[in-house]
Amino acid sequence: MDLPRVALAAALLAAAPAARGQPADLETWVVVRTPSISLMTDAGVERGSEIAVSLERFRAVFAQLAPELELSSPAPIKLFAFRDAASFAPYKARREGRGVQILGQFLSHADGNYLTLNADPGHPAARAVIYHEFAHYLVRNNFPRVPLWFNEGLAEYYGTFAIEDGAAVIGRPVERHLAWLRRRGRIDPAAVLGASSASARGHDAEQAGELYAVSWLLVHHLLSGGVERLDQTAAYLGRVAAGEDSEEAFVEAFDLRLSTLAETLLDYARGERFATAAIPLDRLPPVTAESAAMAPAEVLFQLGDLLLHSGRREAAAAHFQLALDHRPEDPAAHAGLAWVRHLDGRLAEAEVLFDDARRLGLRDPLGWLWYGRHLLATLDLEPATAGELAVLAGDGEAGDRGARAARARDAFRRAVELAPDFAEAHAMLGYAHLFGAARPADGIPSLAHAVARLPSRPELVLFLVELHLKAGDVAGAEGWIARGLARRSPELAARAREEVERFTLLEAARKALDDGRIDDALALVDRAVELTSDPQLRRRLAARLAALQQLAGER
Known part of the structure; x- marks a missing residue:
C-alpha cells in the first residue's frame, strides 16, 4: 500500500469541515426495485413498494399514448421517498415560501434525474406533483420541440393518475x-x-x-375526442416538429378557427x-x-x-464525509x-481522492463520469480536428497530457460499461x-448513441460533426449538419459550417506544407483565421500563421 498517499488522503479528510445534518435512523433506509425503477426510502418497505409500483x-x-415512445431513461433515475415532512425538509431543492408547501420535486440533470416526495399518507397531493413532473x-x-401548451397540458392531464378499483385512471377534472x-x-x-x-417566465398570476x-x-x-382527434394531434405535433408556426399548424391539423x-x-x-380513461390493471x-x-454509507x-x-x-460534501466516517474505504x-x-x-x-476511489474499486458510474470530467478539465489540451493538429504544430497528444487524455477516455468507458443506458457517459x-491524437472512429458510435438518446442536446451533434472532421470525413460531417442541426439549432448549424470550411482550408494548408508551398499555406491559414469566430482558436491559428510567415521570410 502507498502509505504516503494514504496519509495525505487521511489528512485531507481530517481537514474537511465538520459534517452536518446526518439524517436520523439511517438503519431504516431501504431500496425498492421494480423492473425500471429504484426507489430509496425511510418510509418502510410497504410504503416504498406501493409508491414504486404506482410509478x-x-x-x-x-x-399507451403512442407505441413508439421511448420510456427507458437516458440518465439514471433516483427516487427518494421521505417518510414525513421532517425527514424531507433538509433535502428540498428550494425554500418554501409563505403559503407554499413543497410536497415533491423533480430535478433534471445530465448526471441523472432526481425525484423526491413526501411519502406521508396524509399528503396524497405529493404523488400528483411527481406524476406531473415525470410526464x-x-x-x-x-x-x-413540443409546444409549451401541449407539454404543460399533458403533464396536468397525467398528473391526475390514480389507482382506483383495480384500474389505472387518468383524466379526472382538475x-x-x-x-x-x-x-x-x-x-x-x-x-x-x-x-x-421564455414568454411564460414574464407572465403575471392571471x-x-x-x-x-x-x-x-x-x-x-x-x-x-376519439381516434380522429388523436390522429389530428399526431399530425399537429409533426408539423410543429418540422418547424411550422404553432398557431398555423393547429388550424391546419384540426381544421378549426x-x-x-x-x-x-x-x-x-x-x-x-x-x-376519464380507466385501464384495468390486468391489461398492464x-x-x-x-x-x-x-448500508449507512450508501444512504449518505x-x-x-x-x-x-x-x-x-x-x-x-458533509454527507460524503459522513459516509467516509461510517466506511473509510467507501469508493463512491x-x-x-x-x-x-x-x-x-x-x-x-x-486528484488524490479520485485516485483513492479508483484504488478502492470504484463501481459507481457517476463516480467514473466525474473522474473523466476532472481529467479533461485539467488537461490543458484543446479539442482539434486532423487538419488543425497538422497545422497547429505541437498541439498533439504527448507525455503526461496524452496519458491523462487516455485515462479520461477510459473513465468514461468504465461509466458506460457500468451503466450502458447512461447517455451522458456515451x-x-x-x-x-x-482531444489530441485519439482515433475519432472509436468515439463516433458513442456520440451517435448519445445524439439519438438526447434529442434536446443539439450541441452533441456539433461534437459529432467535429469528430467526423477529425476523421477527415467531410461528407459525414455535412450529413449531420443537414439532418441533425439545420432545423434544431440554426446558430450551431452556422458554427458547424464554419468548422467544415476551416477544416477544408487547413487540410489544403497541410498539403501545401507537405509539398513545400509555404506561400500557399500562408494564404490558406490566413483565410482560416479570418473566418474563425472562436477567439481562443483564432489566437492559436494566428500564432501558427506568424510562425509560418517567419519561416517564409527565412527562405
Missing part, C-alpha cells in the same frame, strides 16, 4: 382549472398556442392561470361530466417489487448526491468528495476523442 404503472399507462420528463425525451375557467368566462387560445418558455388552465382543457378535449375553438372549449368547461404489464436494506452517499445536484455543495464517497473538491477549485485534493466518451 411503474404510470409509465405503462403513459406508454414532463417523458415528453422532453420523446418530443424535444378543479382549480375548472374554477378559473368558469370564473373568467373567456379565453384566448391564440395566446396559449403561441406561448413559449396569465399563468390562463396558460395552465387552457392548456389542460385543450389537451383533455383532444385526448377525449381559433374563434370557434374558444367557444368549443368554454362549452366543454361548462359541462357536467369529463371523460405485471409489476413485482423487491427490497433490500441500505445517495443523499449527498441529491444535495449536490440540488445546488447545495457544502451539505453534499471518495469520488463524491473528490468531485466537490474539483468544483471548489481544489484540484490537487480532488456523450463524454465520444467527446473525449476530440
Whole structure:
C-alpha cells in the first residue's frame, strides 16, 4: 500500500469541515426495485413498494399514448421517498415560501434525474406533483420541440393518475382549472398556442392561470375526442416538429378557427361530466417489487448526491464525509468528495481522492463520469480536428497530457460499461476523442448513441460533426449538419459550417506544407483565421500563421 498517499488522503479528510445534518435512523433506509425503477426510502418497505409500483404503472399507462415512445431513461433515475415532512425538509431543492408547501420535486440533470416526495399518507397531493413532473420528463425525451401548451397540458392531464378499483385512471377534472375557467368566462387560445418558455417566465398570476388552465382543457378535449382527434394531434405535433408556426399548424391539423375553438372549449368547461380513461390493471404489464436494506454509507452517499445536484455543495460534501466516517474505504464517497473538491477549485485534493476511489474499486458510474470530467478539465489540451493538429504544430497528444487524455477516455468507458443506458457517459466518451491524437472512429458510435438518446442536446451533434472532421470525413460531417442541426439549432448549424470550411482550408494548408508551398499555406491559414469566430482558436491559428510567415521570410 502507498502509505504516503494514504496519509495525505487521511489528512485531507481530517481537514474537511465538520459534517452536518446526518439524517436520523439511517438503519431504516431501504431500496425498492421494480423492473425500471429504484426507489430509496425511510418510509418502510410497504410504503416504498406501493409508491414504486404506482410509478411503474404510470409509465405503462403513459406508454399507451403512442407505441413508439421511448420510456427507458437516458440518465439514471433516483427516487427518494421521505417518510414525513421532517425527514424531507433538509433535502428540498428550494425554500418554501409563505403559503407554499413543497410536497415533491423533480430535478433534471445530465448526471441523472432526481425525484423526491413526501411519502406521508396524509399528503396524497405529493404523488400528483411527481406524476406531473415525470410526464414532463417523458415528453422532453420523446418530443424535444413540443409546444409549451401541449407539454404543460399533458403533464396536468397525467398528473391526475390514480389507482382506483383495480384500474389505472387518468383524466379526472382538475378543479382549480375548472374554477378559473368558469370564473373568467373567456379565453384566448391564440395566446396559449403561441406561448413559449421564455414568454411564460414574464407572465403575471392571471396569465399563468390562463396558460395552465387552457392548456389542460385543450389537451383533455383532444385526448377525449376519439381516434380522429388523436390522429389530428399526431399530425399537429409533426408539423410543429418540422418547424411550422404553432398557431398555423393547429388550424391546419384540426381544421378549426381559433374563434370557434374558444367557444368549443368554454362549452366543454361548462359541462357536467369529463371523460376519464380507466385501464384495468390486468391489461398492464405485471409489476413485482423487491427490497433490500441500505448500508449507512450508501444512504449518505445517495443523499449527498441529491444535495449536490440540488445546488447545495457544502451539505453534499458533509454527507460524503459522513459516509467516509461510517466506511473509510467507501469508493463512491471518495469520488463524491473528490468531485466537490474539483468544483471548489481544489484540484490537487480532488486528484488524490479520485485516485483513492479508483484504488478502492470504484463501481459507481457517476463516480467514473466525474473522474473523466476532472481529467479533461485539467488537461490543458484543446479539442482539434486532423487538419488543425497538422497545422497547429505541437498541439498533439504527448507525455503526461496524452496519458491523462487516455485515462479520461477510459473513465468514461468504465461509466458506460457500468451503466450502458447512461447517455451522458456515451456523450463524454465520444467527446473525449476530440482531444489530441485519439482515433475519432472509436468515439463516433458513442456520440451517435448519445445524439439519438438526447434529442434536446443539439450541441452533441456539433461534437459529432467535429469528430467526423477529425476523421477527415467531410461528407459525414455535412450529413449531420443537414439532418441533425439545420432545423434544431440554426446558430450551431452556422458554427458547424464554419468548422467544415476551416477544416477544408487547413487540410489544403497541410498539403501545401507537405509539398513545400509555404506561400500557399500562408494564404490558406490566413483565410482560416479570418473566418474563425472562436477567439481562443483564432489566437492559436494566428500564432501558427506568424510562425509560418517567419519561416517564409527565412527562405
